Amino acid sequence: MSDALLPPKDKTDTLPYSRPVTPDHGRRVGVYGLGAIGYSVARNLANSLSILPLVVYNRTSAKSEKIANELGPNKILVAQSPADLVDSCDIIFTFLANDEVVKSAYKQFYQALQATSSVTPKIFVESSTTYPTVAGELDNLISSVPHARFISCPVFGAPPAAAKGLLIAVMSGDYRSKKEVAYLLVPAAARKVVDLGGNVEKAPTLKLFGNSLILGTMEIMAESLTLADKAGIDSSVALTLLNDLFPAPIMTAYADKMTNDKFDGTLGFSIDGGIKDASHIRRLTSELNSPMPAIDIAHQHMLTARAGHVTKVQQGTSKYQTLDWSALVSGVRVTAGLAATGSGSHTGVVLDDE
Template sequence: MTETPHSKTHLLAAQHADNPFSRPQTPHDLQIGFCGLGSMGYFMARNLAKQRNSPIFVWNRTKEKAESLKQELGPNKVIIADSLEEIAKECDVVFTNLANDTVVKQVFLTFAGALKATPGHKNKIFVETSTVYPTLAGELDDVISSNHAHLVMAPVFGAPPAADAAQLIVVMAGDYRSKKEIAHILIPAVGRKVIDLGGNLEKAPTFKLIGNSLILGSLEILAEAFTLGEKSGISQEQVQGLLKDLMPAPILVNYGAKMVHDAFDGEKGFAIDGGIKDAAHIRRLATDMNAPLPALDSAHQHLLTARALHQAQTLRGEQKYEKLDWSSIVAGARVSAGLDGFDSAKHSKVVPED
């Protein structure tokens, strides 16, 4: 197909929509480091390493994940760091994707200690991609900014399959020049779009919690609808079919399918512990802002119920999955309605009349 000036204009417009930053003038030989190779971080680090001409440093609390990544990509793509201090000293840009706020702060304090011990003259950029409470952004900035370093808050939207496919949405706040550099490192290597929220670091984690409230609230509504259908003699498959016809958003359809098929494997999705942590953050933000979110209150309770049921099964050695996905929120709705939480095959089926 012949490319016309008109088609070039549309291509440039599409690229601008996906990445609002012009390409930086600095050389692209920056040394990259990545800390945290969990269900999201592993794929993000892998996709970054694939796109780089030089190997990236990686660190994980347990070395098995780092060894696995190095074995997958080879030593010309991955260098396993012995410590967080090594990452801080050797890398120009450091990404973190970690389990919770406490771990994030501990890691950044370690970075700061390393930088103070061996001060350099070159500015570094630290990029926090986890889901944390907004006020932590200011604390991290205080910790790291006095050491010739800039902080960019860049939480990501997307489940592990989206991270695997480099289809994440990146929300970004912080120093403009640093964001520009990071945006072109991440897009399209790790994600498909950047949303820029300006210089206030707290805006990015706030927006992430708002986005997760949309997802979690939708999961709660799905769980309630599937459960009401089961109690009324309408199969989950029929409700899922209506969902596809009426609201065919991929995220709803995919999570609906997990509920229908009791596919609650947290190793292949978003683990329930992370979902409960996020729900707590969202409810705290709602309290701080005097903005009631009753759907999130119900979702939080149903997540806790699902986790409690799973822990009881684990004690008896009856659990199907070692870790639950947060789509198991439906177990809370089911149990509230007198149904089995995790095995819909045990539900009494109402035979519809002819």
């Protein structure tokens, strides 16, 4: 494993805040959203909390029951509704699928806050990937309630990194709230925190910047691997060279997925999430007059890949329930006149040795 992915030996360089007065505080922590990232964060937080069990809520109750059965009642309590989560918790993390789901959840939080007479301070930590202005809307909503605070805290890292507590958390919003949340996350669920100040829209903006780097890199790799495939270069040779030239874990992992058709979206980042994030990035580039044609093309290739997958699902021939966003390479292959899957099996230009 690259040193860049190893957890820190201490928090000196990974937390931009001094230690809170009561870092173990004994405040009740909750997690809403037990998807690929949220589930791992919840597990890690539950195992790190020394006083009170973690409270979880998920719209699909099976996931809440799964983590409760996995860790037991001393580690996990299951909330029966978003209002129950708000009533019982002091710090609530949300890991949700898209902007509309996030807005819906926070409206329920707001209604629950309005209905209670509690004066206990509450911190809401939004960790989904949303358009930046959503954070501003949520901050206005939550902060209008006395004793309630909102911070943006999207995270970088694939599910395996989340499972190992190696996420990078990006924070913006209320300073004291960020400090308290940072010491909850590191080292239990994250290896580093990046502070972007008080404007809650800055953290989700940086999240889109980071995802544009990843997506743009994947697009270039997909195009290059497809070119090698058409030219009759053995896929294992192309993959080895890519790894030698760019020995970055995130690049080698996605290149391996593309080369070997490892497109199971339940084990990574789904193509639906990728299309959503690409749409957000494209909207941001339009508003700021900062063109990113690579993202435009990647967006179209993901749409092509998803369309082919939908057809296979309808025909009952799909290998996967949902695609990983690295399946954008199948969109590249189709536009190059190749089959969507089966890298390395195509007949290309083969030069005879002389």
